[in-house]
Amino acid sequence: MMRELEYFLSGKIKEECGVFGVFNVKEASTLVYYGLHSLQHRGQEGTGIAVSTGEKISREKGEGLVSEVFNSEKLDKLQGKMGIGHVRYSTSGGGGIENVQPILIRSHLGDFVIAHNGNIVNAKELKMQLEAKGSIFHTTSDSEIIGHLILREVGEFEEKLMKALNHLEGAFSFLIMNKDTMYVIRDKNGFRPLSMGKLEEGFVFSSESSAFEIVGAEYIRGLNPGEVLIVSKDRIESKQYTESTQNKMCAMEYIYFSRPDSSINNLNVHNSRRECGTILAKESPVEADIVIGVPDSSLSAAMGYSNFSGIPYEIGLIKNRYVGRTFIKPNQKQRERGVKMKLSAMEAVVKNKKIILVDDSIVRGTTSKHIIKLLKDAGAKEVHMRIASSPITNPCFYGVDTSTYSELISNTLNLKELTEYIGADTLNFLSLEGMYEGLGKNICTACFTGKYPTSMFSLLENLK
Ligand code: SF4
Incomplete structure (x- = not known):
C-alpha cells in the first residue's frame, strides 16, 4: 500500500x-x-x-x-x-x-x-x-x-x-x-x-x-x-x-525508515533495533507467554526483547504484501478497514495468550489501537504494548512528516490515558537514555525532546 x-x-x-x-x-x-x-x-x-x-x-x-x-x-x-x-x-x-x-x-x-x-x-x-x-x-x-x-x-x-x-x-x-x-x-x-x-x-x-x-x-x-x-x-x-x-543523524532512520540491511554511520539498522528491544526488555519487563512485533520495522526490536526476556518470539501478525494502491479519501471507517487490509492476527498463535506487542513508535495512536483490537478479536488474553523508542511529542522540520503538535498523541495524553485509548493492558516506551544507548549519541532526537539542532528562527518561519 x-x-x-x-x-x-x-x-x-x-x-x-x-x-x-x-x-x-x-x-x-x-x-x-x-x-x-x-x-x-x-x-x-x-x-x-x-x-x-x-x-x-x-x-x-x-x-x-x-x-x-x-x-x-x-x-x-x-x-x-x-x-x-x-x-x-x-x-x-x-x-x-x-x-x-x-x-x-x-x-x-x-x-x-x-x-x-x-x-x-x-x-x-x-x-x-x-x-x-x-x-x-x-x-x-x-x-x-x-x-x-x-x-x-x-x-x-x-x-x-x-x-x-x-x-x-x-x-x-x-x-x-x-x-x-x-x-x-x-x-x-x-x-x-x-x-x-x-x-x-x-x-x-x-x-x-x-x-x-x-x-x-x-x-x-x-x-x-x-x-x-x-x-x-x-x-x-x-x-x-x-x-x-x-x-545529528535522524534517530528515525534507525527506528523506522531505513531497511534493516542498511548501515548508517557504521551501525547496522537491524542490530540497532535489536539492541533497542533488548534495552526495552531490561527497562520494562512484564510477564507474558509470547513476544510479537509489528511487521516489518519492529521485528528486530521484538527479537531483542524476546532474547533478553527469555519469552518466546512468535509471528502473531501477518502483513498482506499485495494490497494494491488505492486513492479513496480515508474516513475513520476506511482507516480501520485499511489496517485490516494490511495486517491480520494469527489466531492459532495469539488465542488465549498473554502477549508482549513490540512496535517502533506511536504517532497518532490509531495504528496501535487497531492492532490491539485485531489481537483481542483473535482471542489474545492480554496485550502489553512496548515501544522501542521514546514518546514523539514534537514535529520534525527536517523532512519527516511527524504531524503537528496537536496530532501527536503523546502530546495530548499521559501514559495512563494513552494506555486506555489504545486498549492495551500495559504500555511502556523506551527511555531517552535507552535510545542513546542503543543508537549512539550522534543522533537527532528533536521529535522526542523538542531540542532542535538548528536555529529556531528558521523553524518558526517555516511554521507560518
Ligand atoms: S526531529 Fe525526529 S524525525 Fe526529524 S530528523 Fe530529528 S529525529 Fe528525525
Missing part, C-alpha cells in the same frame, strides 16, 4: 525520499533503476532518472512506483555512463509531476539536475529573497532553491555550488549532476544518510547502503556532515562546504 495512504489510514510516520547515483558504469540508467527499487520504501509518489553521456543530459520521470514509471523502452532512451535518480515523498511543496525529481535546471552554465532527500528549513525566506531578485520557480518543491542559489553566485560551477550550500539550513542529501561531473553532498548536521560504494571502475551513491547489494557494489563509507564529493573522469575529491558541522 502506498505509504501516504498508510499514514492517513494508520497514523504512521511519512517517509522522506531517497536518492541513488552511479558514475562511470555501463548501463547507468538500468543500475539507477535497480537502486531506486531498493529505496522504494522511502517514497512512492513519484520517481525519475537523469543520465548524462558526458555531453548531454536526458531525463525521464513520472508519478507512481519505480516499476510503474519505467520500462525497458524508457530506460533505453537514457543513454550514458553517469546518472542520478530519486524516489519522492512530498514532505514539502506538495505532489504533482512538476515536483517529481531529478529537477532539471537549464541555464547559461549548461543543464544540471538535482535530486534531494530532506527538507530545507529556511526555504520560505530564501525563496522570497530569490524571487525578489527575479528568480522564477517552476516547482513548489524546496529542492529547486539550490538550483537558483547556484545560478546567482559568481565563479565556476563548483565555486558557485560551495557558496550556495552555505545559504541552506536544514536537512539535505543532494546528488547534483551537470554534463560531466557529479556532486554528492551531505548537510552540515548530517541529518540524512548518504553512502558511497565502488562498482568496478565506477562509483555508486545511495541514501541507504542496502541498495548497493542489488547492483553488486561494495560499500566504502558514509559521507561526513558538510562533505561535498566531486566526481568527474579526472578526479574524485572530497571537500567541506563548511567546517561548522555536527553529527
Whole structure:
C-alpha cells in the first residue's frame, strides 16, 4: 500500500525520499533503476532518472512506483555512463509531476539536475529573497532553491555550488549532476544518510547502503556532515562546504525508515533495533507467554526483547504484501478497514495468550489501537504494548512528516490515558537514555525532546 495512504489510514510516520547515483558504469540508467527499487520504501509518489553521456543530459520521470514509471523502452532512451535518480515523498511543496525529481535546471552554465532527500528549513525566506531578485520557480518543491542559489553566485560551477550550500539550513542529501561531473553532498548536521560504494571502475551513491547489494557494489563509507564529493573522469575529491558541522543523524532512520540491511554511520539498522528491544526488555519487563512485533520495522526490536526476556518470539501478525494502491479519501471507517487490509492476527498463535506487542513508535495512536483490537478479536488474553523508542511529542522540520503538535498523541495524553485509548493492558516506551544507548549519541532526537539542532528562527518561519 502506498505509504501516504498508510499514514492517513494508520497514523504512521511519512517517509522522506531517497536518492541513488552511479558514475562511470555501463548501463547507468538500468543500475539507477535497480537502486531506486531498493529505496522504494522511502517514497512512492513519484520517481525519475537523469543520465548524462558526458555531453548531454536526458531525463525521464513520472508519478507512481519505480516499476510503474519505467520500462525497458524508457530506460533505453537514457543513454550514458553517469546518472542520478530519486524516489519522492512530498514532505514539502506538495505532489504533482512538476515536483517529481531529478529537477532539471537549464541555464547559461549548461543543464544540471538535482535530486534531494530532506527538507530545507529556511526555504520560505530564501525563496522570497530569490524571487525578489527575479528568480522564477517552476516547482513548489524546496529542492529547486539550490538550483537558483547556484545560478546567482559568481565563479565556476563548483565555486558557485560551495557558496550556495552555505545559504541552506536544514536537512539535505543532494546528488547534483551537470554534463560531466557529479556532486554528492551531505548537510552540515548530517541529518540524512548518504553512502558511497565502488562498482568496478565506477562509483555508486545511495541514501541507504542496502541498495548497493542489488547492483553488486561494495560499500566504502558514509559521507561526513558538510562533505561535498566531486566526481568527474579526472578526479574524485572530497571537500567541506563548511567546517561548522555536527553529527545529528535522524534517530528515525534507525527506528523506522531505513531497511534493516542498511548501515548508517557504521551501525547496522537491524542490530540497532535489536539492541533497542533488548534495552526495552531490561527497562520494562512484564510477564507474558509470547513476544510479537509489528511487521516489518519492529521485528528486530521484538527479537531483542524476546532474547533478553527469555519469552518466546512468535509471528502473531501477518502483513498482506499485495494490497494494491488505492486513492479513496480515508474516513475513520476506511482507516480501520485499511489496517485490516494490511495486517491480520494469527489466531492459532495469539488465542488465549498473554502477549508482549513490540512496535517502533506511536504517532497518532490509531495504528496501535487497531492492532490491539485485531489481537483481542483473535482471542489474545492480554496485550502489553512496548515501544522501542521514546514518546514523539514534537514535529520534525527536517523532512519527516511527524504531524503537528496537536496530532501527536503523546502530546495530548499521559501514559495512563494513552494506555486506555489504545486498549492495551500495559504500555511502556523506551527511555531517552535507552535510545542513546542503543543508537549512539550522534543522533537527532528533536521529535522526542523538542531540542532542535538548528536555529529556531528558521523553524518558526517555516511554521507560518
Ligand atoms: S526531529 Fe525526529 S524525525 Fe526529524 S530528523 Fe530529528 S529525529 Fe528525525
